[in-house]
Amino acid sequence: MNLTKPVKNMSRYLKRLKEDDEACREALKSGIFLLYHKLSPLLRETSSGIYTLASLKTSGFNTTPFKLFHYVNKRILHMHLYICMPISVDLEHILEKVGKDKHFVNESFLLGCTDKGEPQFSLEVGDIDRSALEQECRGMFVDLRKAFFMLPGPESPLAAKGQALLRWHQTNCFCSATGQPTIRNQSGSFRVCHSSGITYYPKMAPVVIVLVSDGSRCLLARQTMFPLGMYSALSGFCDMGESVEETLHREVAEEVGLEVKNIQYSGSQHWPFPQSSFMLACHATVNPDKTQVNIDKAELEDARWFTYEEITEALRKPPLDPRREPPVFWVPPSYAIANQLIQEWANQQQLSRKLHGLK
Ligand SMILES: NC(=O)C1=CN([C@@H]2O[C@H](COP(=O)(O)OP(=O)(O)OC[C@H]3O[C@@H](n4cnc5c(N)ncnc54)[C@H](O)[C@@H]3O)[C@@H](O)[C@H]2O)C=CC1
Numbered sequence: 280m281n282l283t284k285p286v287k288n289m290s291r292y293l294k295r296l297k298e299d300d301e302a303c304r305e306a307l308k309s310g311i312f313l314l315y316h317k318l319s320p321l322l323r324e325t326s327s328g329i330y331t332l333a334s335l336k337t338s339g340f341n342t343t344p345f346k347l348f349h350y351v352n353k354r355i356l357h358m359h360l361y362i363c364m365p366i367s368v369d370l371e372h373i374l375e376k377v378g379k380d381k382h383f384v385n386e387s388f389l390l391g392c393t394d395k396g397e398p399q400f401s402l403e404v405g406d407i408d409r410s411a412l413e414q415e416c417r418g419m420f421v422d423l424r425k426a427f428f429m430l431p432g433p434e435s436p437l438a439a440k441g442q443a444l445l446r447w448h449q450t451n452c453f454c455s456a457t458g459q460p461t462i463r464n465q466s467g468s469f470r471v472c473h474s475s476g477i478t479y480y481p482k483m484a485p486v487v488i489v490l491v492s493d494g495s496r497c498l499l500a501r502q503t504m505f506p507l508g509m510y511s512a513l514s515g516f517c518d519m520g521e522s523v524e525e526t527l528h529r530e531v532a533e534e535v536g537l538e539v540k541n542i543q544y545s546g547s548q549h550w551p552f553p554q555s556s557f558m559l560a561c562h563a564t565v566n567p568d569k570t571q572v573n574i575d576k577a578e579l580e581d582a583r584w585f586t587y588e589e590i591t592e593a594l595r596k597p598p599l600d601p602r603r604e605p606p607v608f609w610v611p612p613s614y615a616i617a618n619q620l621i622q623e624w625a626n627q628q629q630l631s632r633k634l635h636g637l638k
């Protein structure tokens with residue numbers, strides 16, 4: 280069975296790998312592996328100075344994305360050209376060199392599939408000497424928060440998913456009912472306690488994130504732990520049994536003392552921080568004559584209404600460069616769903632301004 284051939288029905292194929300241990304072990308032989316050291320993903324710098332997730336193979340060939348830059352409307356678009364480059368050493372060989380048995384790859388977890396049908400896995404190598412491995416793999420392990428700023432857009436969610444799955448398995452090795460070890464299936468889609476019969480599945484914590492508008496301004500807030508100058512949309516974890524709408528009303532009332540209406544769903548995103556959050560993004564409005572914020576100082580450092588002009592200027596700013604001073608006011612980068620909400624709000628404002636003959 281050649282598992283690297285393009286697969287017509289990717290979802291069915293992945294379902295099979297998730298559920299069938301034998302098929303998953305077979306897929307490992309032709310898989311692509313993302314390595315993590317203490318949950319930090321392995322990145323590689325390409326010849327053009329761009330960072331990418333280092334993907335290793337067991338078959339002696341390595342897929343390396345090469346990127347071209349393209350300017351459209353003053354925005355940089357990354358264009359990926361995937362080419363197959365033979366590498367002198369493969370993952371099994373590397374693992375052997377750093378003292379690991381080649382069967383160590385069986386400890387990987389299934390992440391998904393490339394669009395060419397190649398199965399992707401994440402593997403934690405935390406007990407291996409970090410610098411020896413970095414040297415062998417010609418890459419470096421980078422903290423995920425930092426990696427998010429370095430990786431091209433489409434690679435960040437994959438890096439996040441890989442970390443989330445590894446973290447979940449690391450923290451669910453024992454059954455909370457019996458204290459007995461839990462055993463994973465080959466793909467890592469669940470763990471079972473054979474003593475109690477309980478099956479544990481990887482979990483995400485639902486979080487509602489909402490951009491509140493008063494019609495001409497939007498409300499952004501910052502927590503003390505945010506990077507200097509960054510303001511984001513309001514957010515909060517769902518309590519047990521709550522609907523998205525209930526969480527949204529409660530969080531806005533708790534954090535800024537406002538009453539919202541006209542809730543509109545925008546989109547969702549898996550977010551690896553603080554553990555594994557499932558962000559549900561919405562827009563909502565307040566009555567324009569009831570906009571006085573009453574900040575809960577235990578949760579937020581500040582919350583302010585921002586004008587269309589302030590928002591469009593913040594959106595125009597280039598991605599944050601960690602080597603430079605952060606700007607006085609900036610919004611979360613494009614890989615965060617908060618940015619999508621802010622962008623949508625700005626587009627909506629632009630449209631209604633045009634309709635009213637404003638600039
Ligand atoms: N991707 C994005 O665009 C954004 C993502 N976020 C994420 O949303 C998360 C939640 O937003 P916050 O305003 O901080 O939530 P929040 O307003 O509910 O406050 C956090 C507090 O809630 C409690 N809590 C309840 N359930 C929890 C759980 N399952 N895990 C952790 N803490 C829990 C803890 O006491 C914690 O200190 C943040 O940690 C952040 O990573 C926040 C803004 C933007």
Ligand SMILES: [Mg+2]
Pocket residue numbers: 513514515534578
């Ligand atoms: Mg909050």
